[in-house]
Amino acid sequence: MCALSISFRYLTRSKASKVKAELLAPILTQIVEDKRREIRGIKKNIEIKLIVSKDSYLAYRNIRKTDIRNIISNMFNNSIQAISHEGTISVELKQDDYFIYITVSDNGKGIPAKIKNNIFDRNFSYKKNDGEGLGLYLAHKYIKGYGGKIEVNSKIDVGTSFIIKLPKTARPSWYIDSIKLFKYQKVTIIGDQGFSDDISS
Numbered sequence: 388m389c390a391l392s393i394s395f396r397y398l399t400r401s402k403a404s405k406v407k408a409e410l411l412a413p414i415l416t417q418i419v420e421d422k423r424r425e426i427r428g429i430k431k432n433i434e435i436k437l438i439v440s441k442d443s444y445l446a447y448r449n450i451r452k453t454d455i456r457n458i459i460s461n462m463f464n465n466s467i468q469a470i471s472h473e474g475t476i477s478v479e480l481k482q483d484d485y486f487i488y489i490t491v492s493d494n495g496k497g498i499p500a501k502i503k504n505n506i507f508d509r510n511f512s513y514k515k516n517d518g519e520g521l522g523l524y525l526a527h528k529y530i531k532g533y534g535g536k537i538e539v540n541s542k543i544d545v546g547t548s549f550i551i552k553l554p555k556t557a558r559p560s561w562y563i564d565s566i567k568l569f570k571y572q573k574v575t576i577i578g579d580q581g582f583s584d585d586i587s588s
Contacts, residue, residue: 404453408559411487412444414455415478422463422476432473435463440481448487449556450533455489458526462491462549465522469495469547487553494546503541 419437426433448455459478466476470493479490498506505511507527523537530537535553566574 404451406449406451408447408556409450409452409455411446411448411455411489412439412480414452415439415459415480415489418456418459418463419478421460422467426467429467431467431470433467433470434475436475436477438477438479440479443480443482443487445558446480446482446487447556447558448533448553450553454529454533458529458551459489459491461522462526466491466493466495466547469493469497471496474546482555485555487555489551489553490548491551492546492548497543497545498539498541498547499543503539506539507537 415437419435423435426435463476463478470476474494476491476493479488479492481488502511507523509524511524527537530551530553533553535551538550538552539547540550541547568574
């Protein structure tokens with residue numbers, strides 16, 4: 388990543404957005420799909436990858452959905468700007484017993500070592516004429532508010548990775564991992580895209 392400032396207007400919190408247990412994998416999937424559509428209109432050959440470890444599809448976190456969407460989306464935007472002509476951007480979701488990790492990586496220009504310690508400072512902007520210097524500052528502030536932290540690894544002409552580390556949230560009380568059907572019972576599953584399917588015992 389090279390352009391390090393994210394516009395404040397994208398990170399302004401919506402009053403309608405509430406903190407609740409959110410399943411992170413679908414949120415990241417939607418962001419990746421949106422960014423793949425967006426880059427079709429720019430003159431860059433960029434591949435966007437989503438990597439979700441098998442045990443992370445059910446990773447929940449108490450968070451404002453708009454917060455995580457805006458933070459990850461704008462990190463993607465920075466990565467797109469850091470890639471001159473062609474490259475790869477990836478977002479990875481994984482977890483261990485205590486934490487969830489979201490990593491946004493690119494093989495762009497990288498961040499000079501001399502400024503790496505300043506990128507989370509308020510009003511700090513690097514090589515972005517229209518930057519307000521609030522993006523990573525707010526991202527760091529919001530993630531810290533959720534009990535997490537953001538780390539950055541970068542090397543010039545190799546690329547940059549931002550790692551978001553968040554404490555895990557227990558699965559919501561309404562979550563069930565299995566349904567027992569008795570003979571002749573049927574369950575209809577309706578997806579958020581309108582499709583439906585019937586499962587019979």
